[in-house]
Amino acid sequence: MPITGGAPEVERTTLVPPMSERFRASARDFPYWLLAIAGILGWMVFLIVTDEKYRTAFDRILPGLGTTISATVVGFGLALFFGLLAGLGRISKNVFVRNIAITYIEFIRGVPILVLIFTVAFVVVPQLSGALGFSNSSVTPFTRAVSALAIIYGAYLAEVFRAGIESVPKGQTEAGRALGMTSGQTMRRIVLPQAIRNMTPAIGNDLIAMLKDSSLLSVLGVRELTQQGRLYASSSFQFRPTYLVLTFFYLSMTLILSLLLRWYRSRLGLAND
Amino acid sequence: MTDYQLKAAPGPETVIIEGLVKTFDHGRVRAVDGVDLRVPTGHVVALVGPSGSGKSTVLRCINGLEIPSEGSVWVDGRLLTAKSSDLDAVREEVGMVFQNFNLFQHLTVLENVTLAQRIVRKRPKAEAERVAREQLERVGIPEKADSSPGDLSGGQQQRVAIARSLAMNPKLMLFDEPTSALDPEMIKEVLDVMLELAVGGMTMVVVTHEMGFARAAANQLVVMDHGRIVEQGIPAEIFDSPREERTRQFFDKVLHH
Numbered sequence: 001m002p003i004t005g006g007a008p009e010v011e012r013t014t015l016v017p018p019m020s021e022r023f024r025a026s027a028r029d030f031p032y033w034l035l036a037i038a039g040i041l042g043w044m045v046f047l048i049v050t051d052e053k054y055r056t057a058f059d060r061i062l063p064g065l066g067t068t069i070s071a072t073v074v075g076f077g078l079a080l081f082f083g084l085l086a087g088l089g090r091i092s093k094n095v096f097v098r099n100i101a102i103t104y105i106e107f108i109r110g111v112p113i114l115v116l117i118f119t120v121a122f123v124v125v126p127q128l129s130g131a132l133g134f135s136n137s138s139v140t141p142f143t144r145a146v147s148a149l150a151i152i153y154g155a156y157l158a159e160v161f162r163a164g165i166e167s168v169p170k171g172q173t174e175a176g177r178a179l180g181m182t183s184g185q186t187m188r189r190i191v192l193p194q195a196i197r198n199m200t201p202a203i204g205n206d207l208i209a210m211l212k213d214s215s216l217l218s219v220l221g222v223r224e225l226t227q228q229g230r231l232y233a234s235s236s237f238q239f240r241p242t243y244l245v246l247t248f249f250y251l252s253m254t255l256i257l258s259l260l261l262r263w264y265r266s267r268l269g270l271a272n273d
Numbered sequence: 274m275t276d277y278q279l280k281a282a283p284g285p286e287t288v289i290i291e292g293l294v295k296t297f298d299h300g301r302v303r304a305v306d307g308v309d310l311r312v313p314t315g316h317v318v319a320l321v322g323p324s325g326s327g328k329s330t331v332l333r334c335i336n337g338l339e340i341p342s343e344g345s346v347w348v349d350g351r352l353l354t355a356k357s358s359d360l361d362a363v364r365e366e367v368g369m370v371f372q373n374f375n376l377f378q379h380l381t382v383l384e385n386v387t388l389a390q391r392i393v394r395k396r397p398k399a400e401a402e403r404v405a406r407e408q409l410e411r412v413g414i415p416e417k418a419d420s421s422p423g424d425l426s427g428g429q430q431q432r433v434a435i436a437r438s439l440a441m442n443p444k445l446m447l448f449d450e451p452t453s454a455l456d457p458e459m460i461k462e463v464l465d466v467m468l469e470l471a472v473g474g475m476t477m478v479v480v481t482h483e484m485g486f487a488r489a490a491a492n493q494l495v496v497m498d499h500g501r502i503v504e505q506g507i508p509a510e511i512f513d514s515p516r517e518e519r520t521r522q523f524f525d526k527v528l529h530h
Binding site: 169171172174175176177178179180181182183185189190193194197 | 336338357360361362364365367368369371373375376377378379388389392393434437438441
């Protein structure tokens, strides 16, 4: 192209992108993945509604839904509490407190979740029952299972809290302290509110992960979704409908949470993907 | 510096600093290397000097954001120690304005100014808000009370930060390069507020690069270099005829551009 003709040419294209270019840009950003997953879920719903075998599997698994949700909600609530304590301990100036927190976090992160669930259920709870004087057999599998999830995710969330607190600029703390607020008041009223806002996407990811990991509670015989599915499949030999319906339950729940999270992130002005 | 002492300061000054040394990095860096300074009540002291000369560190030792390695700091007759209850008590009486404003991003302007009043001064909500609106009026932005700090210009944010400190009725105000992060057209609005405070009799220690402000508002100019005070005295005299060669070199750099 001749050099003299170049400039106006460039100007025209940058000022008003041609129709085809704009169409291509929106075509690039279209969430095809969502369409695909919605299609898969739609196909599953179709099977459940029209096919007797799938409907039966759905009806047999459904009673586990409440247990899955309550295990996730209770477990996550406790995990947030443990995570906050361990996260604050992790950044404490006190050598003893800091090392206790790091020991907990590193221990949990060094052992597979499945093994930890067995360990909490069959080692930690019996040991505690001996030490604190309650009967080991009085602790239900559900309680053991939820404690395990809370202890495990507490360690994961501790790192989220630590990163969240450290993401708040030091000047915010200094301004609080300079106004005569104590370090506790500064943490509660100034640092944590901002940290939690920064942490929300990461907390949401861990909530989704915990919802999925609650399926591991089936190894303790807790009658959540996966256990209901396993019981039904082994008695009816309907493996295909059972596991497809089980997938449907988890995928629809995680998709809802994931969309909520995306909506929240975009409201905060954070980029998705 | 560990035991709590509440003895009278040796003079009618708001701030007395004796033999202040502050080292960082396990003694390898001597940011402040033996500083004596007195700030008489009602006076404005301007601390100037090249960057890295230790002037901000001296300022931060006055309200205990840095704990001195050696030497003593008295504020309003109270010896500053590393004990946190002492630090909190001193900080209640000392306002501080930072280079980067450090407004609380999750709160509105009004909440920024009321928070410490309510928590530290234990003022009821209505009283804290009344004081806050008075102070916002004083710094010239009463209409921004319900804004978020992020929606304000740098100059406006810094004026809110000044109002936030003033609402605590401090006996002393510290300014740490309050205009260094501002666009040129906003520097004046902040300096005007500070000048008004100075005229009103507030005791102030100001770390600044604004030599015009130092000349106009300060009773005392302190020139620092390499952690030490090079020269101090009446601003106009030092600006017009600096006694020390290092002072002259510093002025050459900041005044002749």
